[in-house]
Amino acid sequence: MQGIGRLLTPLILGTLWIMANVANADLPERESREYLRVCADSNNLPYTNRRGEGFENRIAELIAEELDVPLRYVYAPQVMGFIRNTLDARLCDLVMGVAAGYGFVQNTIPYYRSVYALVLPETSRLDVASLDAPQLAGRRIGVVFETPPTVPLRRASARVRSYALQTDTRVRRPVKDAVKDVANGVTEGAVLWGPIAGHYAGRQQPPLKVIPLVDDTTEAPLSYRITMGVRHGESHWRDWLNDFIRRRQADINAILIDYDVPLLDEHGRLIDPEAISEEAERG
Numbered sequence: 001m002q003g004i005g006r007l008l009t010p011l012i013l014g015t016l017w018i019m020a021n022v023a024n025a026d027l028p029e030r031e032s033r034e035y036l037r038v039c040a041d042s043n044n045l046p047y048t049n050r051r052g053e054g055f056e057n058r059i060a061e062l063i064a065e066e067l068d069v070p071l072r073y074v075y076a077p078q079v080m081g082f083i084r085n086t087l088d089a090r091l092c093d094l095v096m097g098v099a100a101g102y103g104f105v106q107n108t109i110p111y112y113r114s115v116y117a118l119v120l121p122e123t124s125r126l127d128v129a130s131l132d133a134p135q136l137a138g139r140r141i142g143v144v145f146e147t148p149p150t151v152p153l154r155r156a157s158a159r160v161r162s163y164a165l166q167t168d169t170r171v172r173r174p175v176k177d178a179v180k181d182v183a184n185g186v187t188e189g190a191v192l193w194g195p196i197a198g199h200y201a202g203r204q205q206p207p208l209k210v211i212p213l214v215d216d217t218t219e220a221p222l223s224y225r226i227t228m229g230v231r232h233g234e235s236h237w238r239d240w241l242n243d244f245i246r247r248r249q250a251d252i253n254a255i256l257i258d259y260d261v262p263l264l265d266e267h268g269r270l271i272d273p274e275a276i277s278e279e280a281e282r283g
Contacts, residue, residue, distance in 0.1 A: 019103075024123035029234045035072045036064040038087035038092045042075035043173070046199035046259045049099060051076070055259045059111075059252055063094075066244060087231055094241075095229035105229030107240045111252050113264040114194035115223040116149055118211040119182050119201045126189060129215040132156055142178040142190035149191040152218040162188050175204055176200055198260030212262040214270050223264055250276075 038060050040048040048054040050073075051245035052061070064071035074092040076085055083104045086092050100110055120126055128135055131152035138159060143149050145162040153160050161181070178190045179200035189198070194212055201208035213222050228245075230237050245252070253276045256263060263271040 008201075029236055031070055033067060033093070035070050036060065036067055036070050037074060037091070039082070039095045040073045040075055041078045041094040042073075044078060046195055046261075048073075055255050055261070058141075060094075060096055060256045062248060062251060063241070063244060083229075084095065087229065089121065090231075093234075093237070095231065096227050098229040100225040100227050102227075102229065106232045106234065106238055107227040107229060108238055109245055110225035110227050111245045111249065112256055112261065113223060113225045113266075113268075114262055115212050115214055115264055115268075116147075116191055116216075117194045117197040117262055119179055119190045119192060119197050119215060120188070120209045120211065121182060121185075122206055122209050128211065129213070130217045131191065131213065131220060132216075132218050139189065140187045142181055142187045142192075143189055144175060144178070144192065146223055147193070148220045152220045153191065155218075179204065179208065194262040195256075195259065198262055200264075202260045210260070210262070214264065223268060231255065 018195075040056065042048070042050045045054050047056045048058070056236065060071055070113055072092075074086055076082055083095070083110075084122045087095055087105065093222050095105060098105055098107065100107055118128060120162070126135055126139065131149055133156065137157040139160060141153055141158040142161045142163060143153055145165045147165065149270050150160065150162075164172070165174075175192060175196045178187075178192060179197070181187045182190050182201075183204040191213070201210045230241065253263065253271075255273055257273045265271050
């Protein structure tokens with residue numbers, strides 16, 4: 001009987017969890033907030049960490065200041081089930097970074113657009129602007145498993161070295177490893193999402209070269225607009241955040257530039273970081 005009891009307990013708890021979430025789905029939208037509760041990963045730079053060192057941490061601080069409420073985090077690894085276990089469970093009210101069109105949340109307007117980038121040693125003679133470049137044939141190139149650059153790199157006959165996509169960042173940081181492998185000569189380059197490429201490449205000694213792939217001629221989707229995510233049905237909260245983004249875009253851009261994020265304008269052109277810094281100083 002004790003064995004049966006141990007089996008029934010998780011089933012009962014699971015049923016209660018489902019019932020609670022069904023009930024929560026019909027709760028009215030909050031009219032006021034005691035805290036800004038952000039769903040975040042505790043060890044996922046350049047985005048967030050427990051010490052508040054990521055750019056999403058800094059942007060969340062701006063939002064909390066405007067709301068005039070304390071900032072609190074609910075931490076969970078950003079792997080499968082992250083939204084279900086945090087935002088949908090009503091443990092927190094805001095996800096700081098999701099791609100536009102991501103169906104599991106209600107998206108705000110985009111607050112930045114970035115692009116995949118090629119990370120190379122500063123001394124590399126590899127001159128590549130597109131992932132179909134013949135020079136990539138036979139080159140050892142790192143890429144995160146199943147991300148958009150994987151297919152064109154294989155078509156270009158690059159020797160692809162894959163790094164895990166889904167991982168518990170409290171234990172491993174494969175994207176950081178991908179950049180270190182370039183610095184240590186394990187690979188000749190890596191194609192990574194722009195914010196990750198810019199942040200980690202700039203912190204190697206000596207720093208690595210970052211080439212945003214804005215001139216890529218393959219059909220791979222390499223640029224994405226990034227939004228904030230809130231629960232479906234919370235239109236007032238989304239509208240407040242949209243207004244915040246419009247009013248504070250210059251401040252947001254300045255934070256992103258501090259983290260070496262390659263930024264694109266609405267036409268997909270690379271934005272000059274110096275122009276953003278000058279705008280922030282004027283504003």
